[in-house]
Amino acid sequence: MKVNTGKGLAAFWAVMTLGSTHARSGDCDRSCLEALISDYLTALVAHDPSSLPTTPDVKYVENNQVLPLGTGEWLVAGSTGKYRHTFSDPESGQVGTITTITENGVGTIYIVRLQLDDDGRRISEIETQITRDADGAALYEKMGEPESVWLQAVTPEQRIPRATLISQTNKYYSGMERNDPNGNYSFFDTDCNRLEDAVQTTNIDTGDPYGHSNDTVFESLGCEAQFQTGFLGFVTKIRERRFPVVDEERQAVLAITTLDHNGTVRELPSANGTSQPIPAYFDVPRTLQAAEAFRLRGQGKLWRIEMTLTEVPYGMSSPFHEGAPVDVGGEGTEKTIDGPCGRACLEKELDRVLDALLAHHPATLPLAEGVRYSENGQFIPLGDGLWETLGDVAVPGVNDYAARFADPSTGTAAYWGLTREQTTPGVLALRIKVDRGQITEIEAIDVRAESTGARGGTMTLLRPPLPIEWEGNSLGKLDPAFQQNKTAGRMYRFSTNKLMHKYFDGMQRHSGRRVPFAPGCTRRDNGARGNLTCAAQMEGWGVAPNGLYRDTTVVRDRRVLVADAERGVVLAVAMVDGPAARELAPVPETERVPSTFMVPQLIKVGNGTIERVEGMVKWMPFGYTSAWGLEGRS
Numbered sequence: 246m247k248v249n250t251g252k253g254l255a256a257f258w259a260v261m262t263l264g265s266t267h268a269r270s271g272d273c274d275r276s277c278l279e280a281l282i283s284d285y286l287t288a289l290v291a292h293d294p295s296s297l298p299t300t301p302d303v304k305y306v307e308n309n310q311v312l313p314l315g316t317g318e319w320l321v322a323g324s325t326g327k328y329r330h331t332f333s334d335p336e337s338g339q340v341g342t343i344t345t346i347t348e349n350g351v352g353t354i355y356i357v358r359l360q361l362d363d364d365g366r367r368i369s370e371i372e373t374q375i376t377r378d379a380d381g382a383a384l385y386e387k388m389g390e391p392e393s394v395w396l397q398a399v400t401p402e403q404r405i406p407r408a409t410l411i412s413q414t415n416k417y418y419s420g421m422e423r424n425d426p427n428g429n430y431s432f433f434d435t436d437c438n439r440l441e442d443a444v445q446t447t448n449i450d451t452g453d454p455y456g457h458s459n460d461t462v463f464e465s466l467g468c469e470a471q472f473q474t475g476f477l478g479f480v481t482k483i484r485e486r487r488f489p490v491v492d493e494e495r496q497a498v499l500a501i502t503t504l505d506h507n508g509t510v511r512e513l514p515s516a517n518g519t520s521q522p523i524p525a526y527f528d529v530p531r532t533l534q535a536a537e538a539f540r541l542r543g544q545g546k547l548w549r550i551e552m553t554l555t556e557v558p559y560g561m562s563s564p565f566h567e568g569a570p571v572d573v574g575g576e577g578t579e580k581t582i583d584g585p586c587g588r589a590c591l592e593k594e595l596d597r598v599l600d601a602l603l604a605h606h607p608a609t610l611p612l613a614e615g616v617r618y619s620e621n622g623q624f625i626p627l628g629d630g631l632w633e634t635l636g637d638v639a640v641p642g643v644n645d646y647a648a649r650f651a652d653p654s655t656g657t658a659a660y661w662g663l664t665r666e667q668t669t670p671g672v673l674a675l676r677i678k679v680d681r682g683q684i685t686e687i688e689a690i691d692v693r694a695e696s697t698g699a700r701g702g703t704m705t706l707l708r709p710p711l712p713i714e715w716e717g718n719s720l721g722k723l724d725p726a727f728q729q730n731k732t733a734g735r736m737y738r739f740s741t742n743k744l745m746h747k748y749f750d751g752m753q754r755h756s757g758r759r760v761p762f763a764p765g766c767t768r769r770d771n772g773a774r775g776n777l778t779c780a781a782q783m784e785g786w787g788v789a790p791n792g793l794y795r796d797t798t799v800v801r802d803r804r805v806l807v808a809d810a811e812r813g814v815v816l817a818v819a820m821v822d823g824p825a826a827r828e829l830a831p832v833p834e835t836e837r838v839p840s841t842f843m844v845p846q847l848i849k850v851g852n853g854t855i856e857r858v859e860g861m862v863k864w865m866p867f868g869y870t871s872a873w874g875l876e877g878r879s
């Protein structure tokens with residue numbers, strides 16, 4: 246993987262739900278659980294789940310995405326590694342392991358948790374985290390096995406009780422959330438050490454900077470002293486804390502949590518007492534999922550910590566979260582829009598939403614009771630996400646790259662243009678829906694620039710590089726045709742829905758033949774155009790112009806966001822799966838991980854044919870589905 250940021254990259258990252266502790270009738274003891282992990286990994290690299298004892302409705306999850314068992318990693322896993330750190334919990338019928346596998350030939354850290362059903366014989370839950378850090382995987386392989394203190398059996402008389410193991414572990418997360426330099430961190434053992442992606446990041450004086458920061462002292466400190474700097478205060482929330490695997494005999498807990506960084510914390514206290522600006526990676530809201538093991542001793546002190554993490558879309562919940570569902574409906578305001586809302590009114594409301602985003606203040610808007618807000622496919626509260634980080638929005642008619650669209654027949658309007666959060670540029674597709682004088686839906690898709698700069702740049706943690714990255718380099722002018730009225734003649738030869746499907750069908754089939762492209766049609770992905778016609782681009786996606794779609798299969802969750810009949814523009818979005826499961830030369834190995842692209846597309850139609858397409862690509866974990874798409878299915 247190209248994201249080589251040196252040591253400690255992983256380190257940068259409330260309702261509490263305790264791991265459910267069902268009583269088990271069938272007893273699968275430690276050796277039975279360890280054998281199950283072995284069988285699981287053997288089946289995985291054999292690409293054959295059929296040998297596993299699973300319940301008919303087994304839930305299989307990969308980096309937070311629910312997938313059919315046998316897909317995703319099951320098609321690309323190559324071989325298992327040597328390092329295997331297993332946690333066994335016969336009481337709850339769960340087992341978890343931190344190990345390594347290869348994925349299309351590249352090493353990756355792999356964490357899997359299995360839950361047995363009540364008879365203790367069949368697997369009912371499979372939760373996996375794939376942390377695509379080849380350096381970390383190589384380090385684990387070099388270590389070969391966990392430090393021996395993890396594997397020692399503790400006599401029953403000397404054991405810290407199960408509930409205390411969990412409550413003491415939880416203190417780690419409460420301490421890290423908005424990390425207060427004056428907090429009480431006495432829950433750390435004085436000899437505590439932490440590994441992050443196999444790298445020791447405590448009590449080690451290498452002079453290397455830590456994570457995305459320039460702090461060269463942090464790693465020389467112990468666990469408690471690190472928390473006493475307040476450095477980790479940029480983690481604004483740690484939600485959905487689960488402690489599913491409690492290995493009482495070895496006094497260890499395997500926890501899985503979700504760490505939000507809402508982008509509002511702008512300074513990091515350094516280990517030397519000065520304040521430093523936060524790295525650009527944290528300019529924008531981020532959510533990281535952490536699988537973290539703790540070894541406790543004495544009066545419940547944290548003695549060893551072993552963590553790995555990966556990034557998921559901001560605000561996303563784990564499919565295993567058992568607490569209250571995310572409350573998707575916001576509070577309404579008393580304000581309303583007078584009279585019917587035509588094009589001019591819709592465009593005005595759109596501008597007011599953008600202004601409110603910039604002012605970080607949604608309450609000025611005419612919001613309907615239960616108004617919903619989503620960011621990149623996740624429902625989050627109004628006021629969160631872009632509502633706190635947006636700094637600049639390009640203005641249509643003033644700036645080069647910005648446009649507005651409206652569809653009075655459905656009460657929808659959309660913005661497409663450049664944004665900036667701190668130093669990070671993005672392309673925002675924003676849709677609003679107005680119904681009976683109030684805004685009922687606001688949907689934002691922001692494709693942020695991802696650059697491979699110093700200290701990890703701003704690239705989504707541990708995602709593979711794309712064949713064509715948008716690193717915030719100039720997109721030039723948005724083709725003015727998008728803002729002009731449709732050309733003469735019919736606009737859509739097909740309904741907008743049918744038009745969208747013809748377009749996405751072509752993308753799925755890798756063939757422009759049945760897509761109604763105009764002869765002079767031009768099309769861009771992440772600002773790159775190439776010199777092929779629109780139809781030839783689809784035919785030639787294996788080689789040109791940029792290879793973005795060379796390994797993609799299904800184009801699903803297709804949605805028209807806004808269809809502007811006057812301008813002849815359809816704004817649509819879909820999820821494009823790239824399972825990376827075929828041997829396709831000349832794809833570099835580092836690009837061959839299962840991915841899903843979220844692709845907002847601005848499609849200009851004139852006289853029944855597609856004349857222009859402006860498309861952006863956002864990388865998502867494989868199998869990602871937008872909350873709106875899920876809703877459409879139910």
Ligand SMILES: *[C@@H]1O[C@H](CO)[C@@H](O)[C@H](O)[C@H]1NC(C)=O
Nearest residue numbers: 416427428429430431432544
């Ligand atoms: C810190 O917490 C521990 C455990 O709860 C407690 O015994 C100790 O008195 C606290 N220290 C301070 C300075 O409050």
Ligand SMILES: *[C@@H]1O[C@H](CO)[C@@H](O)[C@H](O)[C@H]1NC(C)=O
Nearest residue numbers: 459460461515516517519521
């Ligand atoms: C403190 O540490 C920061 C890095 O975190 C470094 O840039 C700065 O120069 C240091 N200041 C002093 C006074 O050592």
Ligand SMILES: *[C@@H]1O[C@H](CO)[C@@H](O)[C@H](O)[C@H]1NC(C)=O
Nearest residue numbers: 457458459521522523524525
């Ligand atoms: C780290 O140091 C480099 C080089 O001095 C500087 O360009 C960068 O802005 C610094 N990053 C942070 C987050 O302070």
Ligand SMILES: *[C@@H]1O[C@H](CO)[C@@H](O)[C@H](O)[C@H]1NC(C)=O
Nearest residue numbers: 423481507509510628629630
């Ligand atoms: C974002 O984090 C800051 C700092 O922790 C907090 O004050 C603020 O309430 C958070 N915003 C939201 C929407 O939760």
Ligand SMILES: *[C@@H]1O[C@H](CO)[C@@H](O)[C@H](O)[C@H]1NC(C)=O
Nearest residue numbers: 588728729730731810811812
């Ligand atoms: C676009 O068309 C609308 C009506 O169809 C008309 O009112 C408007 O003036 C036209 N705009 C331009 C720039 O031609």
Ligand SMILES: *[C@@H]1O[C@H](CO)[C@@H](O)[C@H](O)[C@H]1NC(C)=O
Nearest residue numbers: 732733734735738851852853
């Ligand atoms: C629109 O397209 C049709 C063929 O589909 C053609 O006959 C007609 O002349 C076109 N109209 C204009 C105004 O270009």
Ligand SMILES: *[C@@H]1O[C@H](CO)[C@@H](O)[C@H](O)[C@H]1NC(C)=O
Nearest residue numbers: 774775776777778788789790
């Ligand atoms: C299109 O671009 C490719 C690669 O840049 C180049 O080899 C080819 O000659 C170009 N074709 C035309 C017709 O300009």
